[in-house]
Amino acid sequence: MKYSEAFLNAAADLCAAGRIIDSKERVPATSGNFSVRLPDGTIAITVSGKHKGRLQIEDIMLIDAEANSLDGKKPSAETLLHTSLYKRFPNVGCVLHPHAINAVLVSRIFKTEIVLEDYELLKAFNGITTHESRIVVPIFANDQDIPRLAAEVERYLDRHDGCYAYVIAGHGFYTWGTTVDETLRHIDALDYLFDCELRLHGVKKV
Ligand SMILES: [Zn+2]
Numbered sequence: 001m002k003y004s005e006a007f008l009n010a011a012a013d014l015c016a017a018g019r020i021i022d023s024k025e026r027v028p029a030t031s032g033n034f035s036v037r038l039p040d041g042t043i044a045i046t047v048s049g050k051h052k053g054r055l056q057i058e059d060i061m062l063i064d065a066e067a068n069s070l071d072g073k074k075p076s077a078e079t080l081l082h083t084s085l086y087k088r089f090p091n092v093g094c095v096l097h098p099h100a101i102n103a104v105l106v107s108r109i110f111k112t113e114i115v116l117e118d119y120e121l122l123k124a125f126n127g128i129t130t131h132e133s134r135i136v137v138p139i140f141a142n143d144q145d146i147p148r149l150a151a152e153v154e155r156y157l158d159r160h161d162g163c164y165a166y167v168i169a170g171h172g173f174y175t176w177g178t179t180v181d182e183t184l185r186h187i188d189a190l191d192y193l194f195d196c197e198l199r200l201h202g203v204k205k206v
Pocket residue numbers: 031032033078097099171172
């Protein structure tokens with residue numbers, strides 16, 4: 001298959017994002033998956049089973065908005081979680097899913113949601129301009145049945161505006177943004193804020 005220039009640029013961005021995320025130890029083993037939406041509505045996304053710190057262009061595949069492979073490569077089981085976010089949010093251009101240890105730990109002490117408020121770093125999120133802000137990150141039970149998990153996320157997002165991310169318990173988190181850079185910034189901010197909460201609750205040494 002001959003890929004478009006838009007796909008190849010997105011694939012290069014995803015490889016670079018993988019190296020950055022891996023350098024902060026947020027995608028151990030072959031965990032995590034990343035995607036970018038292209039201008040024509042198709043999606044460049046990581047294939048399953050590759051180490052995200054050592055991605056090559058051939059480790060990125062092309063799918064349509066319904067998560068069907070367009071190039072014969074095998075998508076990750078979690079692809080549906082990406083396509084449902086793109087369908088819901090027309091402005092979202094990137095979805096990143098790390099398995100950061102801080103997200104796993106917060107899901108062990110908070111059961112349904114993590115409330116982040118009065119932190120200067122909340123300004124890292126698109127549209128937030130003051131520390132006098134509050135965001136809620138929901139936590140969903142882990143589930144190997146991805147359509148069922150995707151439906152649960154959909155039900156939550158139907159009822160809540162201003163959501164930037166969600167945690168899957170014992171697993172990792174999903175966050176999204178208009179660009180790869182913005183979504184990387186959301187990962188950095190979430191990891192830092194989860195770290196703050198873990199220290200405040202005595203899980204980590206302050
Ligand atoms: Zn995962």
